[in-house]
Amino acid sequence: RVDGARLWDSLMELGKIGGTAKGGVCRLALTDLDKQGRDLVTSWARAEGMSVVVDQIGNIFMRRPGRNNALPPVMTGSHIDTQPTGGKFDGNYGVLSGIEVIRTLNQHGIQTEAPIEVAVWTNEEGSRFVPVMMGSGVFCGAFTLEHAYNATDIDGKKVRDELERIGYIGDQVCGDHPIGAYYEAHIEQGPVLENADTVIGVVPAVLGLSWYDCTVTGFESHAGPTPMEIRKDALQVSTYIMQEVVAIAHRYPPYGRGTVGQVQVMPNSRNVIPGQVKFSIDLRNVSDESLNHMHEDLVAYLEAMRQKTGLSIELERVSYFPPCPFHPDCVDNVRAASAALGYKTMDVVSGAGHDAIYAARLAPAGMIFVPCKDGVSHNEIEDARPEHLEAGCNVLLQAMLASAGV
Amino acid sequence: RVDGARLWDSLMELGKIGGTAKGGVCRLALTDLDKQGRDLVTSWARAEGMSVVVDQIGNIFMRRPGRNNALPPVMTGSHIDTQPTGGKFDGNYGVLSGIEVIRTLNQHGIQTEAPIEVAVWTNEEGSRFVPVMMGSGVFCGAFTLEHAYNATDIDGKKVRDELERIGYIGDQVCGDHPIGAYYEAHIEQGPVLENADTVIGVVPAVLGLSWYDCTVTGFESHAGPTPMEIRKDALQVSTYIMQEVVAIAHRYPPYGRGTVGQVQVMPNSRNVIPGQVKFSIDLRNVSDESLNHMHEDLVAYLEAMRQKTGLSIELERVSYFPPCPFHPDCVDNVRAASAALGYKTMDVVSGAGHDAIYAARLAPAGMIFVPCKDGVSHNEIEDARPEHLEAGCNVLLQAMLASAGV
Numbered sequence: 001r002v003d004g005a006r007l008w009d010s011l012m013e014l015g016k017i018g019g020t021a022k023g024g025v026c027r028l029a030l031t032d033l034d035k036q037g038r039d040l041v042t043s044w045a046r047a048e049g050m051s052v053v054v055d056q057i058g059n060i061f062m063r064r065p066g067r068n069n070a071l072p073p074v075m076t077g078s079h080i081d082t083q084p085t086g087g088k089f090d091g092n093y094g095v096l097s098g099i100e101v102i103r104t105l106n107q108h109g110i111q112t113e114a115p116i117e118v119a120v121w122t123n124e125e126g127s128r129f130v131p132v133m134m135g136s137g138v139f140c141g142a143f144t145l146e147h148a149y150n151a152t153d154i155d156g157k158k159v160r161d162e163l164e165r166i167g168y169i170g171d172q173v174c175g176d177h178p179i180g181a182y183y184e185a186h187i188e189q190g191p192v193l194e195n196a197d198t199v200i201g202v203v204p205a206v207l208g209l210s211w212y213d214c215t216v217t218g219f220e221s222h223a224g225p226t227p228m229e230i231r232k233d234a235l236q237v238s239t240y241i242m243q244e245v246v247a248i249a250h251r252y253p254p255y256g257r258g259t260v261g262q263v264q265v266m267p268n269s270r271n272v273i274p275g276q277v278k279f280s281i282d283l284r285n286v287s288d289e290s291l292n293h294m295h296e297d298l299v300a301y302l303e304a305m306r307q308k309t310g311l312s313i314e315l316e317r318v319s320y321f322p323p324c325p326f327h328p329d330c331v332d333n334v335r336a337a338s339a340a341l342g343y344k345t346m347d348v349v350s351g352a353g354h355d356a357i358y359a360a361r362l363a364p365a366g367m368i369f370v371p372c373k374d375g376v377s378h379n380e381i382e383d384a385r386p387e388h389l390e391a392g393c394n395v396l397l398q399a400m401l402a403s404a405g406v
Numbered sequence: 407r408v409d410g411a412r413l414w415d416s417l418m419e420l421g422k423i424g425g426t427a428k429g430g431v432c433r434l435a436l437t438d439l440d441k442q443g444r445d446l447v448t449s450w451a452r453a454e455g456m457s458v459v460v461d462q463i464g465n466i467f468m469r470r471p472g473r474n475n476a477l478p479p480v481m482t483g484s485h486i487d488t489q490p491t492g493g494k495f496d497g498n499y500g501v502l503s504g505i506e507v508i509r510t511l512n513q514h515g516i517q518t519e520a521p522i523e524v525a526v527w528t529n530e531e532g533s534r535f536v537p538v539m540m541g542s543g544v545f546c547g548a549f550t551l552e553h554a555y556n557a558t559d560i561d562g563k564k565v566r567d568e569l570e571r572i573g574y575i576g577d578q579v580c581g582d583h584p585i586g587a588y589y590e591a592h593i594e595q596g597p598v599l600e601n602a603d604t605v606i607g608v609v610p611a612v613l614g615l616s617w618y619d620c621t622v623t624g625f626e627s628h629a630g631p632t633p634m635e636i637r638k639d640a641l642q643v644s645t646y647i648m649q650e651v652v653a654i655a656h657r658y659p660p661y662g663r664g665t666v667g668q669v670q671v672m673p674n675s676r677n678v679i680p681g682q683v684k685f686s687i688d689l690r691n692v693s694d695e696s697l698n699h700m701h702e703d704l705v706a707y708l709e710a711m712r713q714k715t716g717l718s719i720e721l722e723r724v725s726y727f728p729p730c731p732f733h734p735d736c737v738d739n740v741r742a743a744s745a746a747l748g749y750k751t752m753d754v755v756s757g758a759g760h761d762a763i764y765a766a767r768l769a770p771a772g773m774i775f776v777p778c779k780d781g782v783s784h785n786e787i788e789d790a791r792p793e794h795l796e797a798g799c800n801v802l803l804q805a806m807l808a809s810a811g812v
């Protein structure tokens with residue numbers, strides 16, 4: 001069993017780097033603070049006798065040898081970059097759980113058959129540089145190293161230059177690194193476990209995700225003199241589409257999700273009928289089939305609205321992640337480890353994307369969720385209970401041992 | 407009859423000051439360009455032998471004496487400040503029609519019983535400084551000179567300092583200036599006249615207007631892991647209110663207007679369920695009774711939504727102009743003048759506020775509308791036909807003569 005207090009202390013110490021007044025963390029990818037965080041985590045790994053390798057996109061792999069080092073390593077990991085108003089647990093928990101697993105193995109002198117590795121993936125959050133999950137994405141070949149290198153932040157700074165600046169651009173070719181199995185421990189970032197008073201979420205899959213930009217173009221005119229009958233109000237038409245996004249999600253339960261999070265109204269003046277409205281659409285579901293149905297329902301609704309209103313309605317898909325079922329072996333290992341440890345579990349499909357979905361393209365993968373307070377994440381008030389974090393780490397340890405062999 | 411070509415030439419010459427590439431005008435209140443426009447208009451007035459007086463808020467009164475100068479003047483006027491992307495006609499047409507009336511009287515050696523004045527009101531548009539219709543508002547006592555002086559633009563510059571800087575802060579106490587009757591010629595800023603193929607709009611009234619800010623507060627959470635059933639999506643609730651604003655307007659025809667023009671979504675991120683949405687509501691109607699009913703319907707709907715959703719919904723009234731019926735004498739004079747001149751007329755209630763609604767608090771007032779292309783205004787593509795502008799100016803001349811006496 002892991003040492004929960006040691007894990008908690010490490011979380012609190014890492015949380016000081018970029019720590020905010022409200023108890024959160026602001027440690028954006030590839031900033032000086034990210035470098036300080038990376039330095040701290042790798043110093044802890046070296047203290048445990050681990051070797052440290054960095055690849056071309058700055059992913060860090062910290063390795064504890066096994067009995068048979070010809071075997072691909074059993075890996076765990078996550079990220080230590082945060083949202084601008086992020087918390088101490090998102091990502092950080094996954095990385096430091098990995099370190100705690102190693103400390104526990106060392107403490108008890110346990111040798112594994114396969115080597116064990118802890119990964120720190122570069123820029124998971126995507127807050128400073130898009131695309132999100134950049135390090136794991138390049139690693140698994142979802143997009144090219146070149147594409148990632150040329151991503152710029154709002155000041156025009158490039159990923160490549162920032163990696164060099166903080167000293168975390170490595171030699172290892174991205175993806176030139178076999179993986180035997182991958183596990184990731186993470187706070188749930190939703191309310192399901194807490195509401196069910198359950199400690200461990202077994203994650204069978206991650207929802208697929210379609211992101212769109214929708215643009216409705218009407219005709220800008222004066223709110224006073226323009227009679228209701230002849231208006232071409234882009235916002236009014238948009239409100240029906242925004243409601244349909246939610247209706248579509250309800251049509252494909254229990255995992256359908258539909259969200260409009262971002263809206264831009266033009267010219268956005270109190271006494272001008274909006275001439276154009278641009279808004280985001282986020283659709284998610286657990287199967288390709290259901291996500292395709294949601295897409296088709298949206299497309300059909302927009303066509304009906306075009307016919308009905310005569311306004312121009314454009315839909316552009318800006319991102320797509322297919323639903324990602326995890327490997328039955330890994331899922332079973334998580335479930336079995338929880339049962340052996342006596343923890344109450346339930347299946348919780350992940351609604352958010354994680355580095356694990358990219359790792360899953362290369363190796364059997366699975367995730368372990370623990371509750372977070374009120375289901376809140378991406379927020380400085382993000383919080384989690386030490387005993388839950390310890391439980392998740394115990395499950396991680398046992399699942400990894402099952403995959404690595406003792 | 408007035409000289410339509412001379413009027414058009416003056417409009418084009420004034421339109422050069424602040425003229426834009428797209429044929430519009432950007433001449434914000436109390437800028438150097440506003441000063442240039444004021445200098446040009448007053449030079450034209452002086453050339454016609456008029457006296458020029460400026461009051462404390464920068465309103466300009468250009469006077470042609472009558473036979474009996476103890477009588478209060480018959481006044482016409484409007485504004486020469488524009489929207490940032492405004493046109494050549496809005497406001498400018500009303501002022502230059504007044505100048506053209508004087509030129510015509512001088513040309514034909516016609517003396518009036520009462521004096522005639524042309525007013526240029528300060529900052530009607532409200533684009534740079536709020537409140538809108540500032541000069542006429544202070545003049546009629548709707549708010550204080552102090553309040554207007556302290557209004558600041560986005561750079562923190564004050565009205566008082568800017569008036570001094572451009573040399574248009576006068577000695578005359580605001581409102582210490584009797585008016586016998588007031589007429590204002592203006593482009594319609596809506597499509598009614600053009601659609602009815604009619605030259606002159608007789609304006610019986612201006613719609614009353616209620617402006618609100620509505621704030622809906624839900625709970626910000628992650629678009630992926632948060633199930634549909636437990637969301638407190640501030641944007642979804644807002645869309646129903648936005649639709650109700652339009653439904654309320656339709657419930658009180660033919661003059662009901664309901665518009666949501668401005669929307670701010672927080673945190674406005676693609677994968678975050680909006681925690682708070684703030685938007686403007688603009689309700690208008692022709693009678694106090696109908697506008698009150700609209701207000702009550704809105705309040706009742708918001709209460710029902712609070713009950714239904716449990717979200718916090720706040721409504722704050724930020725501006726109110728009561729409906730403004732014009733004086734029957736002035737309305738009749740406009741109608742009679744149009745008939746005598748052989749112009750096709752129809753009644754067009756003004757949907758937009760004008761300086762005339764403040765003048766109407768002090769004296770009998772009326773307005774004359776002429777068509778504008780596609781009903782478009784507050785836009786660089788704003789356009790109007792020379793023969794329509796000439797017709798409106800002829801009606802203004804005859805209506806003013808009827809009030810002033812020949």
Ligand SMILES: NC(=O)NCCC(=O)O
Pocket residue numbers: 125132351352353354630677
């Ligand atoms: N964990 C996380 O927030 N990933 C970003 C992509 C998503 O919205 O799921």
Ligand SMILES: NC(=O)NCCC(=O)O
Pocket residue numbers: 224271531538757758759760
């Ligand atoms: N004419 C004009 O645009 N006035 C501003 C106030 C309103 O929206 O009616």
